[in-house]
Amino acid sequence: MSIDTETARRVAKLARIAVPEDRLPALAGEFNAILGFIEQLQEVDVEGVEPMVSVTPMRLKRREDVVIDGNQAKAVLANAPEAREGFFAVPKVVE
Amino acid sequence: MSLTDLTIAEARDLLRAGETTALALTEAHLEAVEGAGALNAFVHHTSEIAREQARAADERIRRGDQPDMCGIPIGVKDLFCTRGVASQAGSRILEGFRPEYESTITDKLFRSGAVMLGKLNMDEFAMGSSNETSTYGDVVNPWRAGNSDANLTPGGSSGGSAAAVSAHLCLGALGTDTGGSIRQPAAFTGITGIKPTYGRCSRWGVVAFASSLDQAGPMTRSVRDAAIFLKAMSGHDPKDSTSADLPVPDFEAMLTGDVRGQVIGIPKEYRMDGMPEEIDTLWQQGIDMLRDAGAEIRHISLPHTKYALPTYYVIAPAEASSNLARYDGVRFGHRAKLSQGDGITEMYEKTRAEGFGPEVQRRVMVGTYVLSAGFYDAYYNRARKVRTLIKKDFEDVFADGIDAILTPATPSSAFELGAMQDADPIQMYLNDVFTVTVNLAGLPGIAVPTGQDRRGLPMGLQLIGKPWEEGALMNVAQSLEERAGFVARPEKWW
Numbered sequence: 210m211s212i213d214t215e216t217a218r219r220v221a222k223l224a225r226i227a228v229p230e231d232r233l234p235a236l237a238g239e240f241n242a243i244l245g246f247i248e249q250l251q252e253v254d255v256e257g258v259e260p261m262v263s264v265t266p267m268r269l270k271r272r273e274d275v276v277i278d279g280n281q282a283k284a285v286l287a288n289a290p291e292a293r294e295g296f297f298a299v300p301k302v303v304e
Numbered sequence: 305m306s307l308t309d310l311t312i313a314e315a316r317d318l319l320r321a322g323e324t325t326a327l328a329l330t331e332a333h334l335e336a337v338e339g340a341g342a343l344n345a346f347v348h349h350t351s352e353i354a355r356e357q358a359r360a361a362d363e364r365i366r367r368g369d370q371p372d373m374c375g376i377p378i379g380v381k382d383l384f385c386t387r388g389v390a391s392q393a394g395s396r397i398l399e400g401f402r403p404e405y406e407s408t409i410t411d412k413l414f415r416s417g418a419v420m421l422g423k424l425n426m427d428e429f430a431m432g433s434s435n436e437t438s439t440y441g442d443v444v445n446p447w448r449a450g451n452s453d454a455n456l457t458p459g460g461s462s463g464g465s466a467a468a469v470s471a472h473l474c475l476g477a478l479g480t481d482t483g484g485s486i487r488q489p490a491a492f493t494g495i496t497g498i499k500p501t502y503g504r505c506s507r508w509g510v511v512a513f514a515s516s517l518d519q520a521g522p523m524t525r526s527v528r529d530a531a532i533f534l535k536a537m538s539g540h541d542p543k544d545s546t547s548a549d550l551p552v553p554d555f556e557a558m559l560t561g562d563v564r565g566q567v568i569g570i571p572k573e574y575r576m577d578g579m580p581e582e583i584d585t586l587w588q589q590g591i592d593m594l595r596d597a598g599a600e601i602r603h604i605s606l607p608h609t610k611y612a613l614p615t616y617y618v619i620a621p622a623e624a625s626s627n628l629a630r631y632d633g634v635r636f637g638h639r640a641k642l643s644q645g646d647g648i649t650e651m652y653e654k655t656r657a658e659g660f661g662p663e664v665q666r667r668v669m670v671g672t673y674v675l676s677a678g679f680y681d682a683y684y685n686r687a688r689k690v691r692t693l694i695k696k697d698f699e700d701v702f703a704d705g706i707d708a709i710l711t712p713a714t715p716s717s718a719f720e721l722g723a724m725q726d727a728d729p730i731q732m733y734l735n736d737v738f739t740v741t742v743n744l745a746g747l748p749g750i751a752v753p754t755g756q757d758r759r760g761l762p763m764g765l766q767l768i769g770k771p772w773e774e775g776a777l778m779n780v781a782q783s784l785e786e787r788a789g790f791v792a793r794p795e796k797w798w
Contacts, residue, residue: 212673224625224672225632226665227653236669242728243670247614247683253690260688264516264695264746265503265771269545284404290639297634302648 212240307332308472312376312529313556315475319365319375326361326375329475330354330419333377336473337421342798345458345467347382347440348390348423357419364417372556373536374417379468379477382423383430384410384520385509393511394426394438394461397659398637407509408541409478409520416536421474425464428661429628430485430513433735434724435463437663442721445493446471446794449718449759453797456718456761459489459735465523466493470794476524476533480510482517483616484739487751487766490523491713494753494762494792496785497523498530498778499739501771502746503548506541514623515546517616517743527752527782531555534774550772558775563783564598566776569706573609574738576715582757583712590710590754590765593787594780604706606697611690612741613733618674618687619744624664625671631659666729695745702770708780711738713751713764738766748774750781753790762792 212220217237221228228236282295291298307329310318318324334351354377361375385391385403392398406414414420428437434457435443443463445456447470458467462479466489469477479486481499490497499521507518522533535556540549570591575584595601633639633655640654660668674683701709715737724732742749748771751764765784769777 216673217669220669220673220676223676224665224669225629225649225652225656226660226669227650227657228665236666239666239729240670240673242730243617243666244673246730246733247618247674247687249614250611250618250683250686250690253608253611253686253693255686255689255693258689258692260685261516261691261695262688263546264691264744265501265546265548267503267546267548270542270549272542281404285635287404288401288636290633290637299634300642300646300648300651 212237212244308336310475311526312475312524312532313526315376316372316532320370326358326365326419327355329375330358330377333421333474340471340473340798343444343446343467343471344441345425345443345464345471345473346379346422347425347464350389350420350422353389354419354421357414361417361419371416371536372532373413375419376475377419377421378413379422379424379465379474380410380420381462381465381478381480382426383480383511384478385511386410386420386423389423391423391511392439393430394428394440395659395664396439396638396661397631397656401637405509408506408543409510409537412537412539418536424468424477427461427463428664429511429624430461430480430482431624431663431667432460433484433488433732434721435460436721437661439661443467444721445718446798447493447718447761448794448797449761455721457492457721459492459718461485462489462523466490466495469493469495469523469525471798476522476529478520479523480518480520481743482513482620483743484736486521486523487739487749488714488735490751491753491762491764492718494790495523495525496527496530496750496752497521498534498750498774499742499748500534500538500774501748503546504538504774506544506547508541508543512627514620515627516623517620527778527785528556528559530750531559531778553775555775555778559779559782561783561786563594563780566599566707566780567705568594568599568601568780569604569701569709570601571604571606571609571709571711573606574711576737580716583715583763586755586763586765587712590784593784594710597783597787599780602706604701604709606701606741608690608694608697609741612694612744613737615687615690615694615744616740617733618683619691621667621671622675622684623671625668625675628664628668631656691744694741698745698747707770708777709768711766711768713738713766717757717761717763742768747771748777750777752781752784752788754784754788755790756792
C-alpha cells in the first residue's frame with residue numbers, strides 16, 4: 210500500500226490538521242515508511258484469533274445511574290480560550 | 305550525608321525517628337532543583353505548594369501519623385493533571401491549561417503526605433524516546449560519556465522524571481509508560497523504573513495517549529523505593545473503569561531477598577541482530593547473578609516478539625488519534641488566531657497544526673489512516689489479533705512454570721541529543737523493542753540498573769512478571785540489584 214500526496218491531504222483533512230501544500234509529499238513519504246514497517250503484520254497467521262478488546266479480563270463495573278456531580282459551569286469554562294455568558298464561544302457554525 | 309542522597313526508605317525512617325523534617329528535606333531538594341536548570345528537567349516549579357505540603361507533613365508526623373510517603377519530596381510528570389498547576393503534557397496545545405481537578409494518583413500521594421516539588425519535562429503527549437519532542441525543549445541526561453561534554457538524551461518519554469531522580473533533584477518521580485516510557489529512560493539514567501500491571505493504578509486525570517497501553521509508575525533510586533512508592537499510588541478508582549478492584553499488597557514486605565527456586569525465563573527472540581556486545585554481555589551477567597542467587601534459568605521462546613513494534617505502531621497511533629481529538633481549541637488550551645472568514649473547521653485545523661509538534665501530528669495522522677474506512681480491518685483489527693497472540697506467548701510460558709522473564713531494557717545506552725534528527729521515525733521507535741511487548745500484554749515490567757558500558761554510561765536489564773505480581777517481580781529485581789551492586793552516579797557538571 211503506497212500513500213500518495215492526495216491520500217496524505219485526505220488524511221490530514223480527516224485528522225483536522227492544517228498541512229501546507231508543500232509539506233504533503235514529505236508527509237506521504239513518512240507515512241509510507243511507517244506503513245511499510247507495519248506491513249509485516251500481514252505475514253502473521255491470525256486465522257481464528259479474536260481481536261483483543263481488553264488486556265486484563267474484567268467485567269466492567271456498573272453503578273447507579275444517578276447524578277453524582279454538577280453545577281460546575283464556572284470550573285468547566287475556566288480553561289476555555291473563549292467563553293461568554295456561561296457558554297463556550299466558537300466561530301459561527303450555522304449560516 | 306546530604307539530604308538529597310537519601311533513598312525514600314531512609315528518608316522515611318529518619319522522619320519517623322525525628323532526625324530530620326519534611327521541610328528540611330524539601331528545602332534541600334528545592335535548592336538542588338534551583339541549581340539544575342541546565343538539565344531542563346523541572347518545567348513548572350511549585351516551591352510554595354511544596355513548602356506548604358512539607359509543613360503539613362511535619363505537623364502530621366508530630367501527631368504520630370506517618371504514611372510511608374509522608375514528607376517525601378517528589379517530582380510529577382507533566383502528564384498528570386494537578387489542580388491549579390500547569391499541566392501541559394509537554395505540548396503547546398495545552399499552553400495555559402490549569403486543571404480544576406487533581407488526578408487520582410497525585411491525589412492519593414498528596415493524601416499520604418507526599419510533597420510536590422514541581423512538574424517534570426517529557427516528550428509531547430508521551431510520544432518519543434529521547435525527550436526531544438517537548439514544547440519545553442530537550443531534557444539533558446545528567447550522565448556524560450567518558451570525558452566528553454556532549455549532551456546525551458535521558459530517554460523518553462519520562463525523560464524529565466529520569467533526569468531528576470538520577471541527578472538527586474527529588475527522591476522519586478512519577479512517570480508513565482505506554483511502550484517503554486518509564487523503563488527506557490530509567491535504563492538510560494541508571495535508576496529503577498517499574499510499569500505496573502495494566503489496571504493497577506488509576507488513569508483518571510492522566511492525559512491520555514493510548515488508553516489500552518498507558519500505565520503510570522514510580523521512578524526511584526532503589527527497588528525498595530519503587531515498592532514503597534508504587535503502593536502509595538495503586539488501587540481501585542471508581543473513576544477509571546479499567547482500574548482493577550483488587551487489594552494492594554504491601555509490596556515492600558514482599559522483598560524477602562529470597563529467589564531460590566524462582567524460574568527465570570530467557571527469551572531467545574530478545575537477542576537482536578546488531579545488538580551491541582556490551583548489552584549482550586550485561587544480559588549474560590544478569591543471568592549469572594540470578595542463577596547465583598538460587599534461581600533456575602530456563603530458555604524460552606516468545607515467538608511473536610518481532611511483531612510487537614509494528615502492532616504497537618498501529619494500536620498506539622489509532623488510540624492517540626481518537627484521544628487527541630479533544631484538542632480542538634474550544635474547551636481548553638491553545639486556540640489559533642483566525643483570519644477573516646475562517647469557520648470552525650479552519651479553527652480546528654489551524655489550532656491543531658500550531659498546537660501539535662511534528663511527531664504528534666504524524667502519529668495522529670497515522671492513527672487516522674489505520675482507522676479510516678477500508679483500512680480498519682487490514683491494519684487495526686489485524687493488529688488487535690496479533691496483540692492477542694503476543695499476550696498468549698506470555699501466558700504460555702507462565703503456564704509452563706516461568707515466574708519472571710529477564711531481558712535487556714534497551715538496545716543501547718544513552719545516545720547524543722540530536723543524533724536521531726535525520727533518522728527515519730522507525731529508528732527512534734526501535735528504542736522500545738524490548739519494552740513494548742509488556743504494554744501490549746498488560747504485564748508488569750521493571751528496569752534495574754545493572755552495569756556501565758565502556759564509556760561509563762549506565763545500562764539496565766528488564767524483568768517482566770505475571771499480572772498482579774509486582775511484589776514477586778520486585779523481589780527478583782531486588783536480588784538482581786543487590787548482586788549488580790550498581791552504585792555509580794553522574795558527576796555533577798550542571
